[in-house]
Amino acid sequence: RIYPLMRVTLTTSDGASVTVSRQLTKHSGFIEKAITDMAVDDNAVPLSAVAVDVDDATLKLVIEWLTEHRDDALPYPEKTDEERRADDIPAWDQAFVQKWDTKEDQQQTLYAVITAADKLDIKGLLDMTCKTLANKINGKTVEEMREILQLECDFTEEELAEIRKENAWCEN
Amino acid sequence: NSSEYSMGQWMSFFWRSEANEELTDNFGNRQNDVQMDKMKKEPSGLGDDDFLSHLPDLCLVEIFQHLTRKDLYNILTVSKRMTPFYSNHYLDKVKWKTGNLTLFQTERGYGFELLVCCDEYPWVNPINHDHDLLWNYSCHYEIYKNEDGAIIEKKNVNGSLRESSFSCRHDWFVPDQFFSALFDIQCHHEVKYLVIIDIPFDTPLFISKLQAALAGHKVQAVQCMKMPCSTITNANRMSFAQMCKNASRIDLRQSSYLNALINEEFLNQIGDSGLQELWNEDLRPIDAFKHRFSVAKTMLPCLIRIKSLYLPTMILDTNWVAELCMMYIDARKSRSRNIGAWQFSVDQPITSQMISQRIRPTHYEYKTSLGDHRDEQCEHFIIRKRDRMSASIHSRNYPVNDDQQLHVVTMSFDVENFEW
Numbered sequence: 273r274i275y276p277l278m279r280v281t282l283t284t285s286d287g288a289s290v291t292v293s294r295q296l297t298k299h300s301g302f303i304e305k306a307i308t309d310m311a312v313d314d315n316a317v318p319l320s321a322v323a324v325d326v327d328d329a330t331l332k333l334v335i336e337w338l339t340e341h342r343d344d345a346l347p348y349p350e351k352t353d354e355e356r357r358a359d360d361i362p363a364w365d366q367a368f369v370q371k372w373d374t375k376e377d378q379q380q381t382l383y384a385v386i387t388a389a390d391k392l393d394i395k396g397l398l399d400m401t402c403k404t405l406a407n408k409i410n411g412k413t414v415e416e417m418r419e420i421l422q423l424e425c426d427f428t429e430e431e432l433a434e435i436r437k438e439n440a441w442c443e444n
Numbered sequence: 445n446s447s448e449y450s451m452g453q454w455m456s457f458f459w460r461s462e463a464n465e466e467l468t469d470n471f472g473n474r475q476n477d478v479q480m481d482k483m484k485k486e487p488s489g490l491g492d493d494d495f496l497s498h499l500p501d502l503c504l505v506e507i508f509q510h511l512t513r514k515d516l517y518n519i520l521t522v523s524k525r526m527t528p529f530y531s532n533h534y535l536d537k538v539k540w541k542t543g544n545l546t547l548f549q550t551e552r553g554y555g556f557e558l559l560v561c562c563d564e565y566p567w568v569n570p571i572n573h574d575h576d577l578l579w580n581y582s583c584h585y586e587i588y589k590n591e592d593g594a595i596i597e598k599k600n601v602n603g604s605l606r607e608s609s610f611s612c613r614h615d616w617f618v619p620d621q622f623f624s625a626l627f628d629i630q631c632h633h634e635v636k637y638l639v640i641i642d643i644p645f646d647t648p649l650f651i652s653k654l655q656a657a658l659a660g661h662k663v664q665a666v667q668c669m670k671m672p673c674s675t676i677t678n679a680n681r682m683s684f685a686q687m688c689k690n691a692s693r694i695d696l697r698q699s700s701y702l703n704a705l706i707n708e709e710f711l712n713q714i715g716d717s718g719l720q721e722l723w724n725e726d727l728r729p730i731d732a733f734k735h736r737f738s739v740a741k742t743m744l745p746c747l748i749r750i751k752s753l754y755l756p757t758m759i760l761d762t763n764w765v766a767e768l769c770m771m772y773i774d775a776r777k778s779r780s781r782n783i784g785a786w787q788f789s790v791d792q793p794i795t796s797q798m799i800s801q802r803i804r805p806t807h808y809e810y811k812t813s814l815g816d817h818r819d820e821q822c823e824h825f826i827i828r829k830r831d832r833m834s835a836s837i838h839s840r841n842y843p844v845n846d847d848q849q850l851h852v853v854t855m856s857f858d859v860e861n862f863e864w
Contacts, residue, residue, distance in 0.1 A: 356537070358510040383498060390503050398506065406510035414518045421496050423523040432521055436566070439520075439530075 301393030553588030685713035729842035766802035
């Protein structure tokens with residue numbers, strides 16, 4: 273059972289506390305499990321504290337997304353193999369991510385939110401942010417990918433040739 | 445508030461890795477946390493000097509599953525950190541498109557050939573590409589027994605292993621290594637077209653293993669050529685039907701031993717798929733009669749979606765023919781040209797009266813070619829009034845034994861184009 277009036281205090285990795293409605297936290301598998309494991313019921317502790325391994329700034333973004341998506345259906349629908357399209361991000365979510373693009377540390381924010389969505393087990397947010405990053409990579413050259421992923425080439429020319437050769441018989 | 449914060453701290457400790465509990469030492473939590481971070485990163489082989497490295501493997505898989513196989517090929521060479529993801533099995537559903545797979549028996553064993561018709565493929569064969577052939581890369585595999593009885597596997601690219609096929613048969617079963625090689629090749633390659641040549645259909649477990657190896661593929665066309673078969677078991681039939689579940693074309697015209705493969709159960713299994721063409725072998729009437737089967741009327745709405753159906757073994761109730769034609773035309777857009785043809789059999793000879801009395805006169809009209817001829821030689825026409833889309837029906841009766849006949853009906857659908 274979900275008690276929508278119940279409020280949960282989330283304590284971030286940098287020591288801040290944020291109190292939010294259970295209506296939002298029900299989308300987080302991690303927080304729901306934490307509350308369930310504390311054996312809270314509607315007659316007992318109405319205000320519970322759960323530590324989330326996410327910093328304050330990131331948690332605020334997560335809560336902003338949860339507030340917009342508080343009425344989304346649960347459980348989050350399982351994806352079939354065909355449903356790998358990444359061009360179906362809702363308009364509000366696109367605008368939400370677009371806000372970070374004005375920041376210098378846009379990539380860092382995106383990675384931080386992906387990590388938070390993963391840790392907190394928020395499937396909808398994880399799905400949306402992963403699609404966003406996939407869209408950035410999609411169709412790019414190797415060099416462009418390195419730039420987006422902030423990785424440097426650590427192969428020698430011989431190693432690259434070897435990789436291509438190894439995969440030449442149907443990639444085995 | 446302080447009590448809540450304490451609880452938060454406690455929860456923070458509780459929710460971290462259980463393995464972490466054993467790492468507490470004189471240096472306290474700080475070292476503990478560093479150790480934990482290291483443990484989290486080691487399995488993926490990633491470092492900690494970039495943002496991507498902080499993402500767990502499953503997150504990376506979640507991201508990469510939205511890419512194409514070409515993107516994953518690029519990821520392969522981005523950096524050593526990314527290399528393992530190229531062959532991660534969670535990403536096997538991302539495939540190179542448009543593979544044309546042919547399985548065949550060779551003089552000494554069995555083989556297959558995959559023609560890749562994907563322009564983005566990085567290992568394009570320049571010779572074939574220059575000649576503007578439809579495919580631009582091919583992989584070949586053969587497994588056979590040498591003179592000492594040892595099993596040999598051969599693989600090559602852009603060559604051919606089929607020179608020696610079709611010449612003589614052997615009777616050893618398709619070995620498991622064949623399916624392993626097939627499984628490997630389909631991991632990253634979509635099989636869109638499948639052709640099977642010369643391999644006995646009833647080789648034990650061949651069809652079921654093939655269906656398992658191609659599970660998840662949406663094979664669009666299946667063609668069986670010269671496949672010997674003594675007995676078609678229902679298990680084989682169902683596995684084959686499952687493999688054809690997404691096919692728009694099933695062609696058995698060159699496999700005379702598979703006459704009995706298509707029956708009511710097969711059609712039920714195919715169900716409401718996108719099948720557009722179903723071709724059975726051009727049978728002698730006596731063979732069609734031997735393998736005849738009937739279908740329930742409730743299947744007609746499903747069957748009429750098939751544009752071209754050549755199945756003389758299927759026996760329908762004669763009284764359904766007029767309704768069948770009207771249902772077929774109703775399911776098509778107006779004035780579609782050359783929309784298809786059907787051949788099947790009926791349980792009683794068709795007569796003009798039988799058809800004319802069953803058409804819906806508000807929307808359809810009936811015509812016959814020559815009124816003085818016997819019904820057997822007549823061509824019947826059912827025409828939709830509003831756009832002149834028509835079905836022409838012709839039937840022939842073939843004696844199959846002393847007192848029985850096979851009544852074969854050929855229907856072709858088109859826009860009315862004949863002169864009276």
